[in-house]
Structure formats: C-alpha cells, structure tokens
Amino acid sequence: MRGHDLAALRRLNTIAVLRFLRSQGPGRPQSLSQLAAATGLSRPTVDQVVEELTAQGWLTEASEPASGRSGRPARRFRFRGEAGRVVGVDIGLHKVVLLLSDLAGDVTATEREEMDPDMGGAERLAFLRARIERFLDEQKVRPEELWALCVGVPGIVGETGRITSVIVPEWSDFELARRLGESFPCRILAENDVNLATLAEHWQGAAQLADDVVCLLIGHRSSCGVLLGGRLHRGHRGWAGELGLHRGLGLSHAHEVLGWRGERRAGESEVAALARAAGASDPDALEILDRYATRLAPGIGALLLAVDPELVVLSGGMTPAGEALTPLLTRQLRDVALDVPLHVPRITVSTLGEQGVALGAVRKALDSVEALLCDATGPLPSVPPSMNR
Amino acid sequence: MRGHDLAALRRLNTIAVLRFLRSQGPGRPQSLSQLAAATGLSRPTVDQVVEELTAQGWLTEASEPASGRSGRPARRFRFRGEAGRVVGVDIGLHKVVLLLSDLAGDVTATEREEMDPDMGGAERLAFLRARIERFLDEQKVRPEELWALCVGVPGIVGETGRITSVIVPEWSDFELARRLGESFPCRILAENDVNLATLAEHWQGAAQLADDVVCLLIGHRSSCGVLLGGRLHRGHRGWAGELGLHRGLGLSHAHEVLGWRGERRAGESEVAALARAAGASDPDALEILDRYATRLAPGIGALLLAVDPELVVLSGGMTPAGEALTPLLTRQLRDVALDVPLHVPRITVSTLGEQGVALGAVRKALDSVEALLCDATGPLPSVPPSMNR
Numbered sequence: 001m002r003g004h005d006l007a008a009l010r011r012l013n014t015i016a017v018l019r020f021l022r023s024q025g026p027g028r029p030q031s032l033s034q035l036a037a038a039t040g041l042s043r044p045t046v047d048q049v050v051e052e053l054t055a056q057g058w059l060t061e062a063s064e065p066a067s068g069r070s071g072r073p074a075r076r077f078r079f080r081g082e083a084g085r086v087v088g089v090d091i092g093l094h095k096v097v098l099l100l101s102d103l104a105g106d107v108t109a110t111e112r113e114e115m116d117p118d119m120g121g122a123e124r125l126a127f128l129r130a131r132i133e134r135f136l137d138e139q140k141v142r143p144e145e146l147w148a149l150c151v152g153v154p155g156i157v158g159e160t161g162r163i164t165s166v167i168v169p170e171w172s173d174f175e176l177a178r179r180l181g182e183s184f185p186c187r188i189l190a191e192n193d194v195n196l197a198t199l200a201e202h203w204q205g206a207a208q209l210a211d212d213v214v215c216l217l218i219g220h221r222s223s224c225g226v227l228l229g230g231r232l233h234r235g236h237r238g239w240a241g242e243l244g245l246h247r248g249l250g251l252s253h254a255h256e257v258l259g260w261r262g263e264r265r266a267g268e269s270e271v272a273a274l275a276r277a278a279g280a281s282d283p284d285a286l287e288i289l290d291r292y293a294t295r296l297a298p299g300i301g302a303l304l305l306a307v308d309p310e311l312v313v314l315s316g317g318m319t320p321a322g323e324a325l326t327p328l329l330t331r332q333l334r335d336v337a338l339d340v341p342l343h344v345p346r347i348t349v350s351t352l353g354e355q356g357v358a359l360g361a362v363r364k365a366l367d368s369v370e371a372l373l374c375d376a377t378g379p380l381p382s383v384p385p386s387m388n389r
Numbered sequence: 390m391r392g393h394d395l396a397a398l399r400r401l402n403t404i405a406v407l408r409f410l411r412s413q414g415p416g417r418p419q420s421l422s423q424l425a426a427a428t429g430l431s432r433p434t435v436d437q438v439v440e441e442l443t444a445q446g447w448l449t450e451a452s453e454p455a456s457g458r459s460g461r462p463a464r465r466f467r468f469r470g471e472a473g474r475v476v477g478v479d480i481g482l483h484k485v486v487l488l489l490s491d492l493a494g495d496v497t498a499t500e501r502e503e504m505d506p507d508m509g510g511a512e513r514l515a516f517l518r519a520r521i522e523r524f525l526d527e528q529k530v531r532p533e534e535l536w537a538l539c540v541g542v543p544g545i546v547g548e549t550g551r552i553t554s555v556i557v558p559e560w561s562d563f564e565l566a567r568r569l570g571e572s573f574p575c576r577i578l579a580e581n582d583v584n585l586a587t588l589a590e591h592w593q594g595a596a597q598l599a600d601d602v603v604c605l606l607i608g609h610r611s612s613c614g615v616l617l618g619g620r621l622h623r624g625h626r627g628w629a630g631e632l633g634l635h636r637g638l639g640l641s642h643a644h645e646v647l648g649w650r651g652e653r654r655a656g657e658s659e660v661a662a663l664a665r666a667a668g669a670s671d672p673d674a675l676e677i678l679d680r681y682a683t684r685l686a687p688g689i690g691a692l693l694l695a696v697d698p699e700l701v702v703l704s705g706g707m708t709p710a711g712e713a714l715t716p717l718l719t720r721q722l723r724d725v726a727l728d729v730p731l732h733v734p735r736i737t738v739s740t741l742g743e744q745g746v747a748l749g750a751v752r753k754a755l756d757s758v759e760a761l762l763c764d765a766t767g768p769l770p771s772v773p774p775s776m777n778r
Contacts, residue, residue, distance in 0.1 A: 156729075166728040212625055226695070228617060235697020236601055237732045242694045245726040248687045249637070252727060298637045305631045306615070306695030308624020337634040338641060339555040340545075343626045 008376070010049075013041055015374045017049050018058065021079040022370060026104045029062035029076035050077055057083055057383035058373075081106055083383045084147040086369060087135070088361030090193060091128055092154055093117045093167055097358040098135045103147065105203075105366055109139050110355065121170025129183050144384040146186045147372075148365035151176060152193040152357040154221065157238050161190045166245070167221065187368050189361075192238065193217070194316075196360025197350070198225030199232055201313045203363045205352045210311035214241070214303055215350075218296065219271075219317025222251040224303055233307075243299045251299035257291040258318075271320045278324035286328070289321060293328040300329070301336030304344065315350035322349030397765070399438075402430055404763045406438045407447065410468040411759060415493045418451035418465035439466055446472055446772035447762075470495055472772045473536040475758060476524070477750030479582060480517055481543055482506045482556055486747040487524045492536065494592075494755055498528050499744065510559025518572050533773040535575045536761075537754035540565060541582040541746040543610065547627050550579045555634070556610065576757050578750075581627065582606070583704075585749025586739075587614030588621055590702045592752045594741045599700035603630070603692055604739075607685065608660075608706025611640040613692055622696075632688045640688035646680040647707075660709045667713035675717070678710060682717040689718070690725030693733065704739035711738030 016039040024030060030038070036046045053059040054077070062076045081104025090097040094117050100109040113131060115124070128151070136146065153176065155165030161177035177188040198215035201207040207215070211230040217223045224241035226233040233240050244251045260274035262284060268276070277285035300312070314322040326347045334341045350356055372381060405428040413419060419427070425435045442448040443466070451465045470493025479486040483506050489498040502520060504513070517540070525535065542565065544554030550566035566577040587604035590596040596604070600619040606612045613630035615622040622629050633640045649663035651673060657665070666674035689701070703711040703718075715736045723730040739745055761770060 164729055172729075228622070233617070233696070236699045236734060237697055239694060239697035239732055242697075242726075243691065245729065245731070246687075246691055246694055247725055247727050249691065298635075302632065302635055302638065302691040303695050305628060305635055306692050307622070308626055308628035308631075310625045336636055337631075338636050340553055340561075340634065342634070343628055345625060 011376055011380065013039075013045055013049050014053065014380055015376060016041060017046065017053065018079065018373055019370075021059065021077065022104070022373075024078075026078055026081055026106065029078040031074040031076045033074065035077070056380070057388035058380070079104055080383075083387050084369070085141050085145050086148045086150070086362060086365035087132065087146065088196075088358045088363075088365055089128070089132065089149070089151040090196070090355075090357035090361060091115075091124075091151060092193065092357075096128060096131055097355060098131065099355065099358045099362050100135065100139050100141065101362045101366070103366065103369055105362065107359070107362065109135070110358075111135050112354070121168060121174070124168060124171070125176075125179060129180065132180075132184070142384075142386055143185055145387055146184065147369045148187040148189065149180065149184055150189040150191060150196075150361035150365040150368070151180065152191055152196040152361045154193050154223070156242060157190050157192050157195075159234075159238065161188075163190060187365070187372070189364055189368060191361065191364055192223075192225070192234075193357045194223040194225040194241065195232055195234060196225075196358075196364060197315050197352075197356040198227050198241075198313075198360065199363045200352055200356045200360035201315065201350060202227055202230070204359065205356065206313045206348045206350055207311055210309075212307070212310040213313060214300075214307065214309040214311075215313045215315055216296075216300060217316035218254070218314060220255050221316075222254055222296070222299065223316075224300075226303075226307055226309075228307070241303070243303050246299060246302070249299035249302055250295055254292060254295035254299075257295055258288060260285065260288065269320070271318060275321035275324055278321060286324070289325050290328045290332075292318075293325060293332045296329060297332035297336055301333050301342060304333065304342065305337070308343070309345055312345055312347045313350055314347065315352070315356050319350050319353065400765055400769065402428075402434055402438050403442065403769055404765060405430060406435065406442065407468065407762055408759075410448065410466065411493070411762075413467075415467055415470055415495065418467040420463040420465045422463065424466070445769070446777035447769070468493055469772075472776050473758070474530050474534050475537045475539070475751055475754035476521065476535065477585075477747045477752075477754055478517070478521065478538070478540040479585070479744075479746035479750060480504075480513075480540060481582065481746075485517060485520055486744060487520065488744065488747045488751050489524070489528050489530065490751045490755070492755065492758055494751065496748070496751065498524070499747075500524050501743070510557060510563070513557060513560070514565075514568060518569065521569075521573065531773075531775055532574055534776055535573065536758045537576040537578065538569065538573055539578040539580060539585075539750035539754040539757070540569065541580055541585040541750045543582050543612070545627050545631060546579050546581050546584075548623075550577075552579060576754070576761070578753055578757060580750065580753055581612075581614070581623075582746045583612040583614040583630065584621055584623065585614075585747075585753060586704050586741075586745040587616050587630075587702075587749065588752045589741055589745045589749035590704065590739060591616055591619070593748065594745065595702045595737045595739055596700055599698075601696070601699040602702060603689075603696065603698040603700075604702045604704055605685075605689060606705035607643070607703060609644050611643055611685070611688065611705075613689075615692075615696055615698075617696070630692070632692050635688060635691070638688035638691055639684055643681060643684035643688075646684055647677060649674065649677065658709070660707060664710035664713055667710065675713070678714050679717045679721075681707075682714060682721045685718060686721035686725055690722050690731060693722065693731065694726070697732070698734055701734055701736045702739055703736065704741070704745050708739050708742065 081102035154167035165171040194217040213227040264273040470491035543556035554560040583606040602616040653662040
C-alpha cells in the first residue's frame with residue numbers, strides 16, 4: 001500500500017470511530033472492544049485511532065468504570081463535546097432566542113429577548129449581530145471555540161442560504177449567512193424556522209420515533225415542515241411545506257378567528273387561558289377552537305394528501321391549546337377529502353415549547369460540524385488549544 | 390469459515406453479479422474483468438459465479454465480440470431476460486391495457502381493450518381475469534413462466550394491496566391482488582395508477598434525468614404521483630399525491646371547463662383537435678386551456694408547495710394538449726402563492742402516451758422479481774425448465 005493510501009485509510013478509520021462515538025452520545029462511553037465490534041476495525045487499529053484522537057483532544061476516557069463486570073474494569077472513551085461550541089438562533093418578528101451547545105448537543109445556555117416587530121432590515125441585522133456577540137461574550141466563548149452558527153428565519157431559504165422572506169420584507173432576497181460571516185469566523189447557516197422546528201422534534205421532541213413527519217407551526221402565522229425517511233425534506237428550492245403561502249387554502253388567515261375574551265388568570269397568556277377553558281369544556285372556547293380547526297383543515301389536509309406522513313406535530317404559538325385542538329382538527333381533516341374520509345395520521349403536540357426552532361438550529365449546526373469531522377476528502381480539524389483541556 | 394457462512398457468501402456474490410448485470414441492461418454485456426471491477430470480487434470468484442449462473446439459465450454469453458480491442462475478444466455476459474415474463478396491467482373505468490415483458494424489461498406484446506364504464510365490480514374482476522388469461526394464451530406464456538403481475542387501478546392502494554376506490558365503487562375495500570392470486574400462480578401486485586405512471590416516466594419517459602418528480606395525470610380525472618430521491622413516495626398509507634380528492638381545491642372538477650366545439654378532423658380526438666387549434670393560436674382554444682389551467686392551479690400549486698419537486702410531468706388524457714397547456718399553467722401557478730411568486734419547476738409532457746400506467750406496472754413487477762433474485766435471506770430461484778434454452 002502506498003503512503004497516501006495509508007493516510008486515507010487512517011482518516012477513514014478515524015471517521016468510523018468518531019461517527020460511532022458521536023452516535024452513542026456523551027452518556028454512553030464505549031470500551032475498545034465495543035468500538036472494534038461496532039466499526040469492524042481490528043483491536044490494534046482501534047487502540048491506535050483512539051490514542052491519536054485522545055491526544056488531539058477529540059476523545060476522552062470516561063472516569064466512571066464500566067458496570068456489571070467483575071475484574072479490572074475496561075477503559076471506556078467518549079467524544080469530547082467540550083472540544084467546541086455551536087450556537088442555534090431563532091429570529092422572528094417579535095423575538096430572538098439563542099442557545100449555546102457543546103459539540104455533543106448539550107445545551108448550556110439560553111437567552112430570549114423581545115424585539116420591536118417594526119424594526120427595519122438593517123437594524124434587525126445589527127440587533128441580531130449584537131445579541132449573538134453579547135451572548136458569546138457572557139458565556140465566555142472565544143471566537144475560535146465557535147464551530148458553527150445556524151440561524152432560523154421566517155422565510156424560504158434557498159440552498160445557498162439566500163432568503164425569500166414574506167415576514168421581514170427587507171430580508172427578501174437577502175444573504176443572511178454571508179452577512180453574518182463578516183462578524184463570526186465559523187460556519188454560518190440559515191434555515192427556514194419551521195424546518196428547524198421539524199428537525200428538533202425528530203431529535204429531542206415529539207417525533208423521535210417517527211421518520212415521516214409533518215410539523216405544523218401554528219399561531220399568528222402558519223407554516224409547515226416535512227421530514228421524510230428521517231431527513232428534512234427541503235425540496236428543490238427550499239419551498240417544501242410552505243402551504244401557508246397558498247392563496248386559496250387560508251392557512252395565513254386562520255388565526256383571525258382566535259381571540260379569547262373569557263377569564264384570564266394573572267400572567268396567563270391568551271392562548272393558555274383559551275386552552276384552560278377548552279380543557280374545562282367551556283363551550284365558547286371549544287367553539288373558537290373548532291372554528292380555528294375548520295380554517296386550518298383545508299391547508300393541513302392538502303399537505304396530508306401530498307405526503308401522507310406517519311405523524312403530525314403541532315408546534316408554534318398555539319402549542320398550549322394543542323391538546324384541546326387535536327380531536328377537533330382530526331374531525332375537520334376527515335372531511336377534507338371527497339367521497340372517502342381522509343386518512344388522518346396521529347396528531348401530537350410539541351414538547352419543546354418556544355425553544356424548538358433554536359434547538360433545531362443547534363442540530364443543523366452540529367450536523368455541519370459532523371460533516372466536517374467526517375469528511376474523508378479533508379484532514380481532521382484540530383481542536384482549538386483553549387478547548388484541549 | 391463454516392459451511393453455512395460460505396453458502397451465504399456465495400449467495401451474496403451471486404447477488405452482486407446479478408444486480409450489476411441487470412443494472413446494465415441487455416444491450417451492455419460485461420466481460421469477466423468488468424464484472425470483477427464493478428463488484429469488487431476477485432477474478433476467480435467472478436469466473437465461478439458466472440459459470441454457475443450461466444448453467445442455471447440466469448446468464449448467457451453475448452454472441453457479439455467486444456469492440457475496439459485487438460487480440461482474442463473477451464467473453465462477455467448478460468442477464469437472460471428470457472428466463473421469465475412479467476405482465477403489467479392498467480385497468481381503468483373505460484379500458485384495460487396489458488403489456489408483456491421479459492425479465493430485462495423488454496416489452497414484447499401490448500393489448501388494449503375498451504370496457505363498459507358501468508360494469509359492476511364482480512363482472513369487472515371476471516373481465517380482467519379473462520383478458521389476462523387470453524393475453525397469456527395468445528402470447529404462449531405458460532403459467533410457470535410468469536414471474537409477476539402488477540395491476541394499476543384508479544384508487545388508493547394500501548401497503549397490503551387493499552384498494553380504496555372512488556372510481557370503481559364496488560372495488561372499495563377490495564383485495565384485488567389476493568383475488569387475482571386465485572387464478573395466477575405468481576407474485577401479484579396492485580398499485581395506484583398514477584403512482585405507476587410516475588415510475589414509468591422515471592424509467593423510460595420524460596423524467597429519466599430527475600429524481601424529485603411530481604407526475605400529474607390530468608383528464609376526466611386528476612391525480613398525482615410523487616417520486617422523491619428516485620423512489621416512488623407512496624406515503625404511510627398510500628395516499629401521497631392524492632390532491633385530486635381535496636374537496637376545496639377543485640382538481641376533480643377541472644375538466645368541466647373543457648369541451649371543444651371547433652373544427653375536428655376525421656378520426657381526431659376532441660383533445661387532439663383542441664391541442665391543434667391552440668397550437669395555431671386559436672383564441673377560443675387558448676381561452677379554454679387557460680380556464681382549465683386556472684382550475685388546475687390551486688391543486689397543483691398545493692402539491693408544489695408541499696414537496697417542491699425538480700420537475701413536473703403532465704400525463705393522462707390531456708397529454709396531447711400538454712405543450713399548449715404548459716405556459717398557461719406555469720403562469721397560473723405563479724399566482725398561487727401570496728406575496729411572492731410561487732417557484733414553478735420545469736413542466737414537461739409525458740412521452741409514454743396511453744401505455745404509461747401499464748409500463749409502470751411492468752417496472753413494479755420487475756422490481757419485485759429483482760427483490761426475489763437479490764434476497765440474501767433466500768436461495769436464488771430456479772429458471773423454469775421451459776425458459777432455460
């Protein structure tokens with residue numbers, strides 16, 4: 001075998017070990033024998049790869065001994081999530097949410113701030129940039145420690161990161177990722193917000209057990225994300241799931257029938273009060289939700305008829321009323337089809353609350369780091385000195 | 390290596406050679422060196438596998454010598470499509486189309502027959518059975534030579550072959566495949582007609598170069614098929630693409646604006662006359678097609694917003710008018726989205742004519758045979774003696 005073939009083979013072995021340890025997560029360190037079995041590599045090769053990756057700061061030995069075995073406990077290793085950081089951002093019209101995560105997906109800091117919905121495009125970009133800088137500063141993240149930053153936006157995002165926004169008009173035909181790249185020296189990604197919410201539900205939320213999922217972001221705005229075969233289905237130009245833009249289906253006006261004038265406890269949001277009243281079978285609350293379900297059904301029904309998913313997840317501002325809405329929506333959806341009752345899949349409610357989009361941004365940022373670590377055509381990147389213990 | 394491991398390995402080697410030769414098609418026989426290179430098997434292993442498969446009747450040596458090389462020409466081998474037959478059927482309300490193909494996808498016979506649209510469910514089943522029997526008889530196909538039979542039907546077909554039909558009401562909740570299995574001792578498959586048309590367009594039609602495709606069957610009925618990543622997307626219960634069933638989108642009524650009262654040549658269909666007039670810029674013809682496009686746009690637009698394909702194929706009864714319809718439909722589709730013009734992918738016209746559905750049925754039948762030949766958990770099936778030279 002020639003020299004450069006040997007180097008390529010060593011890189012492939014590194015990738016096999018890294019990929020497996022990352023898939024196991026930080027809580028499941030693996031022994032050298034387990035690594036050999038899982039990767040198909042010989043034990044001496046695994047020994048060598050693990051030694052190198054540990055020296056480089058990518059792996060670390062787990063301190064806890066392996067359980068349930070007699071004799072000397074086997075040494076076990078895990079991926080060092082501490083080798084770097086990623087940031088996931090959700091920027092909408094009214095608020096920005098920021099999450100800081102290590103490279104193993106462990107979220108260590110969260111920030112949320114209200115925004116003036118009338119803020120212009122340039123001002124909004126400056127605001128976003130300043131909030132990310134302050135967040136990194138407060139969390140003591142040095143620039144070289146940040147591996148990737150992903151921003152979720154309300155709008156269609158093309159393959160190159162170019163946004164078509166109908167929510168922030170001045171961000172239409174706007175290359176957000178490139179502009180942020182002027183301030184942050186790391187991989188910068190932009191993605192449609194509901195697409196990220198969909199990724200998050202599959203990663204840590206209500207859709208962990210399903211691979212063909214439609215995620216509905218419902219509230220003042222309605223938008224949908226599609227996951228097929230466990231992967232985000234963006235479509236050819238990033239338009240997949242954008243039924244909210246359909247002129248005739250009325251998803252964009254559905255929220256107009258909402259508005260709860262009944263009892264509201266101190267600090268309770270309008271949606272929460274409506275959900276509580278509906279939960280107590282208040283007829284006015286149920287009627288509002290049924291009218292809302294009637295408005296949602298044509299658009300959601302069209303999406304179900306297009307992709308026929310296994311599971312539907314309700315997320316977004318209306319999430320607190322999701323439980324009360326589900327049976328009403330299921331009934332309205334059945335009537336969407338002519339001649340036969342529409343097959344309505346299971347509908348479930350997001351468990352991620354307001355952090356769904358930002359968490360999905362973390363996931364997408366992590367995926368881009370993984371692609372870098374596991375790119376056989378390039379060398380393994382170095383851990384920044386400040387992150388190498 | 391233990392005995393049964395060796396047998397399993399030999400089966401895997403057989404599969405690698407068969408799969409590669411099938412992918413190359415009958416017109417591209419391969420030398421033993423080419424087979425070794427493509428499969429990663431050693432030359433002695435390839436020699437042995439090819440010898441066995443040839444003795445069993447699955448491969449044959451190509452008679453033409455390899456071109457462009459001096460010296461003794463290398464022996465080259467191809468998959469023996471003659472080892473068996475499959476039948477693809479398209480049964481609608483008005484007609485049945487049957488295609489006979491060998492196992493390499495070479496169609497050798499076609500039959501088409503009109504049907505009384507008012508035929509009842511039991512009578513229709515008997516008619517279908519009799520037509521298939523007569524077709525096999527005329528083509529001198531013995532029962533053991535038929536490997537698979539696939540029938541395309543207008544209706545939703547579940548994973549187990551159970552039909553939900555809105556076109557042939559008596560075929561609703563009907564297990565067509567199981568009933569045909571009583572007459573034909575081979576693999577029997579049922580599939581939605583437009584799903585099969587979609588497969589056919591990807592295999593031999595207008596969508597050979599695209600992997601994310603929406604195929605529209607338009608005419609008296611409108612229905613859609615979805616292909617994603619080169620594979621048919623059936624959805625969780627076989628409903629994917631059924632936008633024609635949406636109560637509010639009007640696809641099922643779109644054809645009502647059609648009806649051409651202008652000049653019609655002898656033997657020319659109404660659609661062909663309409664298409665010819667539109668091609669000559671007849672304003673009445675163009676207005677009819679524009680009204681039709683306006684009726685189609687909400688439903689097709691919903692499908693585009695759901696899956697955002699790379700290519701749209703127009704097929705079905707309106708195919709002759711497809712060229713004239715395309716620019717009108719593209720313009721109407723752009724207006725489907727609120728606030729921003731909808732991204733409309735390239736729209737193209739089916740090149741398969743009336744045989745699309747039956748050809749897709751051949752493709753699906755061939756896929757089921759391929760799955761059998763390449764199922765590592767079972768033995769390689771035997772070629773029927775009458776088909777083994």
